[in-house]
Amino acid sequence: MSEYLLYFSKETENKVRWDQTFDDVLFELYIPRWRVHEPIPAAIKVSLFLPPLPEPNKAVTPKLAVSNSDLCKLPILSHVKWHSNHSNTVRYDPIGDSDIWEIGSPYIPYSLLQDSDVETILICVQWV
DSSP: OEEEEEEEEEEOSSEEEEEEEETTEEEEEEEEGGGSOSSOOSEEEEEEEOSSOOOOOOOOOHHHHHHOGGGGGSOEEEEEEEEEEOSSEEEEEESSOGGGOSSOOOEEEGGGOSOTTOSEEEEEEEEO
8 A cells, every 4th residue: 555645736617636746747636526525625645555455335426425415524435447558657447337436537657556557456535
């Protein structure tokens, strides 16, 4: 497991972004607005877990978040699978129905991965 602090960068109509540069490569993480509690945290702690991975737990969905906003304060646990290699990063996509993804597709710098060929990782986001 590796932990990294990302800092609030910007918000769009539908998403909030935190980022941080590691070895001259920007690591950005987008989280849908429905999954971010108010006030928007200035920083998040992102942990990357390599296999073997635990089974995914029940995700917070947009419907659950609307009915109970306190759920948005819970950490995010998202299993992501390899999508493609890029110049300085590896793109992963969350597993499951894209309508309820709790994070966007992260582009993770190679330097943060012990092995760029890892098929699936677990990303944990904790609010700081």
